[in-house]
Amino acid sequence: MWQSPLIPYPPAGTGYWTPVTSTLNWCEEDYYATVYFAEIINALTNVLFLCLGVKGIRSCLKNGHDSVFLVAFLGYLVVGFGSFLFHSTLKYPMQLVDELSMIYTTCLMCYAIFSYSKSTSTRTILALFLVSLSVFITLYYHYLQDPVFHQNTYALLTTVVVFRSMWIMEFTLRPSRRKSREEDRLAQLQAGMSVPTKEEQEYQNTRDLKIIKTMWMMVGVGLAAFLGGFAVWGLDNVYCSTLREWRRIIGLPWGILLEGHGWWHLLTGIGAYMYIVWGIWLRHCLNHRQEEYDLYWPRLFSWPDVRRKEQTAHPSKAPYQNGTVKKST
Structure with missing residues (x-):
């Protein structure tokens, strides 16, 4: 009869990076597996961030997505690498790299969603405000050294960004909620484009309804991952x-399934990746480039990707950039 392997948990101890200087120490016991990883499962689960970060960066470079999303995926990569270093060492400087990079990346996504279709002066003011906010959070958090402040700030920023994105998606793309098509018509005329006929408009409306349906599915998966991660973290x-106690009863390797903070990394990594890809797809749709790009998401449990169609022109020839009409020369 087959029996699952059971290896007793070694005792927690000291390691290469001792002493602990971080203000946080998670539920995973320190240095029980190796002297080189303070929290080995919490560290290694960040590999998901590294893999998906590289995947997102390659997609941005290959498919010509807006540069703000390239920087967002770079921030996503830094979050994963910072968290890997933090949980490997439990050193305070690495804790700051981990936690503050989460704030900076969220502020970057905040800029991406709130700056759309705004004037250059408005985007500049928004950028200065978000930079100032990031500096304030950094200094105040370093002064307080209270993890609750960071957690609440991150949750608030993420909530603002997600709800703003959902509002734009609904009230800009859904045909029944568009206030008027006149601005689109004028923009298309100024760009030298033909105004759509009734049949063409019906096709576009049907297309956009299908896109919104898929987008809401992405929102659902992303939110479920985020909320699930927060729930597991709390437990x-x-x-x-x-x-x-349960982990020591079960033993290794199955005991690692009860490492809740490791699940937090996996679930939030999935949720954050889904949100950035959703933001890329939303930006292309707002720029009227639905015919140039496809959302490749063959299965629910697969990694979505926004890909440029091979038969379309280079994105630099598109009439819209950042929500404003690109003037022809």
Whole structure:
């Protein structure tokens, strides 16, 4: 009869990076597996960020997505690498790299969604405001050294960005909620484009309804991942002593499935990746480039990607950039 392998948990101890200087120490016991990783599961689960970050950067370079999303994926990559260093060492400087990069990347996505179709002066003011906000959060957090401040700030920024994106998606793309098509008609005329006929408009409306349906599915998966991650994180904090007892009863390797903060990394990594890809697809749709790009998402449990269609022209020839009509020369 087959029996699952069970290896007793080694005792927690000290390691290469001792002493711990971070203001946080998670439920995973320190240095129980190797002297080189303070929290080995919490560290290695960040590999998902590294893999998806590289995937997103390659997609941006290959498909010509807006540069703000390239920078967002770079920030996503830094978040994963910073978290890897933090959980490997439990050193305070690495904790700052981990937590503050989350704030900076979210502020970047905040700029991407709030700057769309705004004037240059408005975008400049918004950029200065977000930079000032990031500096304030950095200094104040370093002064307080209170993880609750960081967690609340990150949750608030993420909520603002997600709800703003959903509002724009609904009230800009959904045909029944568009206030008027006149601005689109004028923009198309100024760009030298023909105004769509009734049949063409019906096709565009049907197309956009299908796009919105898929977008809401992405929102659902992303939010489920985020909220699931927060729930597991909370349970990991509240029931840490119980979880440690269970892990020692179960033994290795199955005990690692009860490492709640590791699940937080995996779930938030999925949610953040889904949101950035959703933002890319939304930006292309707002720029009326639905015929140039496709959202490649063959299965629910697969990584979505926005890809440029091979038969379309280079994105630099598109009439819209950042929500404004590109003037012809």
